[in-house]
Amino acid sequence: MKEENKTVFYAEQNKKMEEAYVKAQATFNYFWREVYWESKRVVPAHDLALVKIPFQQVVEGRETPLVEHMWISDIDFDGELITGVLKNSPNKLTNVAEGDTITRKLSEISDWMLSIDRKTYGGYTIQVLRSGMTEEARKQHDNAWGLDFGDPNNILVAYQQEENEENLIEHPMSKAMEEPARDYFTGNLDVVKAADENGVTRLHSETIAGNKTAVDILLELGADKNAKTNTGKTALDFAIALNWSHLIPVLQ
Structure with a gap:
């Protein structure tokens, strides 16, 4: 490959990577929704659930920081901050380590x-x-991971979305659990209005996970849609920030 062609190729790849970052951030709500429901399963369904983070380190003598993109696992999310454990051992960075x-x-x-x-x-x-x-x-890459990555031009975000487009709106487990959820909240009304040490209510957490069925039940039972977290966020704020368009009208 000629030098000028290499320059064009890498420029195009960099642009595509930047676009990939934006798409990943915009669809993270689906990732968290699936992780939320995984925590409710008796038998785990996930092979893996990872988030990639760019790590930086300023190095003396370099004009720009060293950057490595690495995966974290054991993910938690409060609607604003993502927390996890670093799965990779850095190649060059010394300011982070596997397991941090x-x-x-x-x-x-x-x-x-x-x-x-x-x-x-x-x-x-x-x-x-x-x-x-x-x-x-591509086959060698996929075999190394042991995964089916499918068509690179058709990236899936929701479990079984190809079989049922409704799964893009609400997780199938959310709808299936309507009766048990109603029984639980009705029998534990203190849970409906309680907030944790961060001011997060059940309405906040169900909204963050995109669960309209639970949100509807909580509102019916008197959950306060105007309740704010310690950082001043209402459930509606989270619905808007995470682009849960099916929840915005319910919480307005």
Whole structure:
């Protein structure tokens, strides 16, 4: 490949990567929704659930910081901050180490990826790389991961969305659990209005996970839609920030 062609190729790849970061941030709500429901399952369904973070380190003598994008696992999310454990051992950075607990804003992530039954969801940056591979190289890449990454031009975000587009609106487990949820909240009305040490109510957490069924029940039972977290966020604020458009009218 000629030098000028290499320059064009890498410029295009960098642009695609930047676009991948934006898409990953915009669809993180689906990642968190699935992680939320995984925590409710008796039998785990996820092969993996990872978030990619860019880490930086200023090095004397360099004009720009060293940057490494690495994966974190064991994810928690409060609607604003993502927390997890670093899965990778850095190649060059010395200011972080495998096993460190990491907290970042949603706007700082570069990717997320889920795998259920070896099928992947998200993985935007990986799909950028796969799109530039030959078919044989792509097969070798996928075999190394042991996962089905599918079509790099058709990135899935929600479990079984191809079988039922309604799954893009609400998780199937959310709808299936309507009766047990109603029984639980009706029998535990203190839970409906209680807030934790961070001011987070059940209405906040169900909104963050995009669960309209639970949100409807909580509001019916007297949950305060104007309740604010310690950082001043209402459930509506989270619905807007996470682009849960099906919840915005309910919470206005």
